Amino acid sequence: MAEPHISEEDFMKFREFFYRKTGIQFDASKRYFVDKRLLERMELTGHETFRSYFIMLRFQASGEELQALTNVMTVNETYFFRESYQFDCMVNSLLPELVTRKTDGDPLRIWVIPSSSGEEPYSIAIYLLERWPGIKNYDVEIIASDIDTRILSQAQQGLYSARSVAQLPKNYLHKYFCRESDSFQISDDLREAVQFTRVNLSEPADTRPYRNFDLIFCRNLLIYFDDLSRKSAAETFYDALRPGGFLCLGHSESMSRISSLYNVRKFPEAIVYQKPLGVRP
Template identity: 45%
Template sequence: MATATGAGLTDADFARFTEYFYKRTGIHFATSKRYFVDKRIETCIRNSEFDTFASWFAALRMSDKQAMLQDLINQLTVNETYFLREDYQFDAMLSTVLPNVLKARGGVSRIVGPVKILSLPCSTGEEPYSIALRLLEEWDQIDHVDVEIHGADIDSDVLDKASHASYGERSVQRVPKAWMNKYFTSVGGGRYQVDDGIRSAVTLHKMNVCDTAAMRAFRDFDVVFCRNVLIYFDELSSRRAAENLYGAMRPGGYLFLGHSESMSRISPIFTPTRLPEGLVYQRPTGAK
C-alpha cells in the first residue's frame, strides 16, 4: 500500500474530479469545499495501491474499479444523525399523514397491501429505526395494519453500521428511558444495541436517489423521508432526485424534506400541503 503525503490536486485536477464525481453521483462540490475534498481524496489514495492523484484517478475511472468508487463515495458523504431527529415530522406522520393514508386506501378493514415507508438517505439507521419505534409505541393502528419500513443510502459503510445497529450515547440521547430499557441492550463502551425485533422491521438498500434506473425498483411508497440531502445537489440533480422520488411514491403519498429544504424551489410536480405540525409535499392523487 502506497503512502500519500497529500492529494496534490491542481485546479485543473479538482475540476476534472468534481465533474466526474458529479456525473456518477449527482453531488456537486464547489471550490469552497476544496479543502474537504482534497483531504478525503488523500485518504482514498492512502488506502489504495497508488501514490499519485493521476494514477489513482485513472484507475478510478476504469469500469472494474467499483470498490474504489464506493470507497470514495463513503469518504465524501456526510452522515450526521441521531434518534428522533426533527421529531415534529414523526408527530405529523402519526397524527395526520398515516390516518390520511389509511382513509385514502379504503380504511383499516379494506386496505390492500402494506403501508410502505422509505427513509432515504437512512445513514447509519437512526431514522428508520426511529420510525419503527414511534409506530410501535405510539400508533394505535400498528396491530391492525401491515407496515414495511425501508432504509436506503449511497454509502455502503453507513449501511453496514445500520445493519449492526450499535449506537453511542450521542445517537440515543433523545430516546426515552423506557424505550431504551425495552428496545436497547448495553454492550459496553457506552454503546447500545437495538434489539432484533426493531432491526428486522427495517429493510436496508444501497441506493443513489439520482440513479433513475436503480430507483425504479422503489414503488408505491406511502410516506418518504428524504431529509437534508437535496442541499448537496445542484438544480439539475435536485430535479432528477425529485422526479425519482415522485416515481417511487403512491399517488397521494407524502414526502418529508429537511427543515432548510423546499421542493417548491426544485420542481412543481409535488403539491405543498400545510399540516398542523409543518409543511409536507404530496404526489397529486390524480398523477400517473
C-alpha cells in the same frame, strides 16, 4: 520524491466526475475536505499521482474504488428522534389520511433515503410502535437506502453511541436497547423491521424498482445537490410515490423551489409535499 498533491485542475476534474456519478457537488469551500480524502485513498491504493488514481477510478470494471471513495466522501451525522415534529406529523396527520385509501391486506410502505447509520428509520419504527394505534391493523414496510455501503453495514448492526440516543425518552431506551459497555444495541425486533438497501439516487437503474410508496423521508440530502440534481430527485420521488403519497424533506429544504409536481400540504405539525390524487401511479 515530491509528496502527492491535488491541483486545482485535479479538483475540478474530480468534482465534475463525482457530480455525474452521485449528484453531489463540492464547492470550493469543501476543497480541504475533498483533497484530504482523495490523498488518503491514493495512499491506500498505492497511487503516487492523482492522474493514475483518477484513471483507475474511472475505468475500474468492478467500481469497487468508486464505492470506497463515495463512502468516505458522504456525510452521515444524525441521531434518534431528529426533527421529531415530522414523526409527530406522520402518526397524527399523514397515516390517518393514508389509511383511508387502503384496502384490506394492502401494506403501508415507507422509504427513508438516505438511511445514514439507521437512526431515522429506527426512529420511525419506534414512533409507529409507540404512538400510532393503527399499527395493530396494518402491515408496515420500512425500506431504508443509502449510497454508502459502510454506513449501511453500520445501520444493520444497530450499535449506537450515547450521543445518538440522547434524545430518546428513557423508557424507549430501556425498552428497545441493551447497554453494551459505552454503546447501545438496538433490539433484534427493530433491526428486523427495517430493510436496508444500497441506492444511488442519481442512478435510474438503482431507483427504478422503488415504487408504490405511501411515504418518503428524504431529509437533509438535497442541500448537497445542485438545482438540476434536486429536480431529478424530485421526479424520482414522484415516480416512487403512490397517488396521494407524501414526501417529507428537511427543515431547511423546500420542494416549492425545486418542482411544481407536488401539492404543498400544511399540517399542524409540519409542511409536507403530496403527489396529487387522481394521477396515474
